Amino acid sequence: MPLLEWISIVAAAGYGAAAGSLLPRAVYRLSVEPGEPWRSSCPRGHALGGGVRGALGPATCAACAGSQEPPGAYGRGQGALAVFGALICAGLTAAVGPRPELAVWLLAVPVALLLATVDLAVMRLPDMLTLPLAGGTAALLGLAALLPGAGGSWLRALLGGLALAGAFFVLFLISPRGVAFGDVKLALSVGVALGWYGWGVLFAGAFLGFLAAAGYGVTLMVTGRARRNSAMAFGPFMVLGAMAGVALGGLAA
Numbered sequence: 001m002p003l004l005e006w007i008s009i010v011a012a013a014g015y016g017a018a019a020g021s022l023l024p025r026a027v028y029r030l031s032v033e034p035g036e037p038w039r040s041s042c043p044r045g046h047a048l049g050g051g052v053r054g055a056l057g058p059a060t061c062a063a064c065a066g067s068q069e070p071p072g073a074y075g076r077g078q079g080a081l082a083v084f085g086a087l088i089c090a091g092l093t094a095a096v097g098p099r100p101e102l103a104v105w106l107l108a109v110p111v112a113l114l115l116a117t118v119d120l121a122v123m124r125l126p127d128m129l130t131l132p133l134a135g136g137t138a139a140l141l142g143l144a145a146l147l148p149g150a151g152g153s154w155l156r157a158l159l160g161g162l163a164l165a166g167a168f169f170v171l172f173l174i175s176p177r178g179v180a181f182g183d184v185k186l187a188l189s190v191g192v193a194l195g196w197y198g199w200g201v202l203f204a205g206a207f208l209g210f211l212a213a214a215g216y217g218v219t220l221m222v223t224g225r226a227r228r229n230s231a232m233a234f235g236p237f238m239v240l241g242a243m244a245g246v247a248l249g250g251l252a253a
Helices: 003-021 024-030 051-055 078-096 101-122 127-145 154-174 181-195 199-222 235-252
Strands: none
Touching: 003 078, 003 101, 024 051, 024 078, 024 101, 078 101, 078 235, 101 127, 101 181, 101 235, 127 154, 127 181, 154 181, 154 199, 181 199, 181 235, 199 235
């Protein structure tokens, strides 16, 4: 592998780690039950502030850390998001290479990680993330399609988003407990990303997501942590399938 490609992969890993390290506070603030307002204070009641500083960063509270009331850090697994961000961004860079759409995937990774983590915590996919992710991915891929070296089709990406969202909407109508409406909205972004590289990639990415979810569900039942009719967050597995499918599509393009 040429030196320049190694440098690109290492740089992407650094970007992914930095982006992932900024997500814990957003995860904490958005991980609330439906109908509840987003959190605006730490567990001890200290205000987190507004703007970007109040929304992004480590899940720590300076007021708690500087007083006698613990904990200064209230988020769990904060380092995991940085590790996942680094691994995913490095993997996508290695698979896709220096194509215009790589920038789109790297920009989408932090939002996808945030969605997956919030869904895993409270089984909720906030509209404030799913809808902008779908629109932003579609718009940026449209720009990428105009550049030389693009490895996919923008029209097929749009059709892929509609097709996968339509399929998930049918599943939602059949089994609202198994597939939530938030999953339908997330399917727009997943379908756009996978459809960019072709219908085969769309099918493979969707299938991998379902396969991973099925394996996780069986594991939970075997270990006694869930029953057959227990609800389960599907968003993380959609994101996993999308990342795997995009990597496969990038390798084949």
